[in-house]
Amino acid sequence: MRRRTQKHLVHFAIFFGILFLIIFLGRSQSNSKPFAWTTVRYRTTSASLPEPRGVCPGLTGSFKPALIVSRVAADGDPKWLDALADLYHLCVYIVDAPADASSTYLQVPANRGHEAMAYLTFLIDNYDNIPESGAVFVHGSRWAWHNDHKDYDNAALLTALNMSTALAPFGYHNLRCDWSVSTCSTKEAQPQGSMETYFQAVTEPWNARAVSDTALPRALAILFGGDEYSMAKSDERLLMSRTDAVRSQCCAQFVVSRDRVLQHTREEYVALRQWLLDGRDDIVAAEHLQKSKAAPSDDRVSGRILSYVWHILFMPRSVSDVQSGTADGVNLERLNYMACPSADECYCRLYGRCNLEGCTTPGRCHGQYEVPPDFKLPKDWAATHSYQNTFQP
Numbered sequence: 375m376r377r378r379t380q381k382h383l384v385h386f387a388i389f390f391g392i393l394f395l396i397i398f399l400g401r402s403q404s405n406s407k408p409f410a411w412t413t414v415r416y417r418t419t420s421a422s423l424p425e426p427r428g429v430c431p432g433l434t435g436s437f438k439p440a441l442i443v444s445r446v447a448a449d450g451d452p453k454w455l456d457a458l459a460d461l462y463h464l465c466v467y468i469v470d471a472p473a474d475a476s477s478t479y480l481q482v483p484a485n486r487g488h489e490a491m492a493y494l495t496f497l498i499d500n501y502d503n504i505p506e507s508g509a510v511f512v513h514g515s516r517w518a519w520h521n522d523h524k525d526y527d528n529a530a531l532l533t534a535l536n537m538s539t540a541l542a543p544f545g546y547h548n549l550r551c552d553w554s555v556s557t558c559s560t561k562e563a564q565p566q567g568s569m570e571t572y573f574q575a576v577t578e579p580w581n582a583r584a585v586s587d588t589a590l591p592r593a594l595a596i597l598f599g600g601d602e603y604s605m606a607k608s609d610e611r612l613l614m615s616r617t618d619a620v621r622s623q624c625c626a627q628f629v630v631s632r633d634r635v636l637q638h639t640r641e642e643y644v645a646l647r648q649w650l651l652d653g654r655d656d657i658v659a660a661e662h663l664q665k666s667k668a669a670p671s672d673d674r675v676s677g678r679i680l681s682y683v684w685h686i687l688f689m690p691r692s693v694s695d696v697q698s699g700t701a702d703g704v705n706l707e708r709l710n711y712m713a714c715p716s717a718d719e720c721y722c723r724l725y726g727r728c729n730l731e732g733c734t735t736p737g738r739c740h741g742q743y744e745v746p747p748d749f750k751l752p753k754d755w756a757a758t759h760s761y762q763n764t765f766q767p
């Protein structure tokens with residue numbers, strides 16, 4: 375009898391042990407709090423907003439997707455874009471061109487935040503005319519070290535790009551598939567707010583990656599929290615912890631559907647652009663208080679912060695969010711998952727390069743893309759690689 379009781383007790387203990395474990399694991403999982411990163415709430419103190427001078431001509435009613443190009447004069451010959459005009463409605467912004475007050479077309483209010491100024495100006499001044507087939511946002515140079523192609527050729531990538539399959543899963547997709555220089559790998563990329571990154575930012579102030587990563591948690595809190603957010607009573611629904619990581623692809627070239635663009639109001643894009651503009655070095659001292667909330671004046675830092683923001687803005691927050699009870703927020707785990715598809719899946723979905731061999735890790739398919747030495751292409755790359763308009767996808 376006593377032995378039987380003992381046996382019962384052991385069984386009870388095991389049963390409750392497992393029960394507690396299940397409850398505990400379930401709890402710690404649902405504990406991953408949603409972030410209130412759904413609406414841009416930054417408020418500018420600037421008395422006047424830029425005039426709408428970024429209209430893309432002929433976009434109204436276009437059946438082609440828009441190709442928004444952020445160019446600087448140093449990007450070289452723009453002729454490579456001509457061949458893409460059959461596939462895309464071109465909207466080419468030259469961000470370092472002198473202002474032309476007589477025109478309302480394709481101009482930006484300032485050369486600030488790298489490609490972000492052209493992208494945001496397009497969204498603001500063409501908000502009611504985003505094509506139903508979506509939009510592609512790219513840099514102005516045909517050749518760039520980060521273009522995910524064996525010759526680093528954006529013309530080849532954009533020719534091969536399949537908009538409908540690219541937009542099918544989430545309505546947003548980065549143009550890169552390879553994970554090198556992304557923050558997708560949990561093994562290689564530290565959480566942005568980690569102590570290690572912070573110490574690096576302090577000891578190497580020239581290290582734009584460390585400095586912008588360290589600045590990211592506060593920047594996101596201000597962008598999405600607005601005036602309600604104050605560092606004094608830090609809100610955990612806005613501020614990432616030291617162990618939270620935003621995992622995403624690199625280099626700010628992407629496709630997005632009209633629906634995903636319209637999940638934010640035009641005013642939100644205006645606010646985001648003001649965050650960039652308010653951080654300019656030439657803003658007067660009287661506005662200094664506001665400036666401490668605006669974008670860091672170093673473009674390498676503010677541009678890089680915004681390269682983390684695009685997918686937060688554009689990834690869907692609908693049915694499954696409602697089901698998981700996080701409709702009022704961004705589930706970071708789910709966002710990270712959507713932002714980092716495996717390379718082989720991505721090459722197939724975007725560029726029709728399917729069933730690739732050598733995809734040994736989720737972030738790499740051997741023979742597809744290699745980071746060039748020092749993240750630079752040789753000076754004569756364009757001259758030696760411009761095959762006459764025959765793009766090799």
Ligand SMILES: *[C@@H]1O[C@H](CO)[C@@H](O)[C@H](O)[C@H]1NC(C)=O
Pocket residue numbers: 536537538539
């Ligand atoms: C995109 O992919 C789909 C599905 O494979 C295919 O039906 C469609 O023709 C492709 N579109 C283009 C423009 O290649």
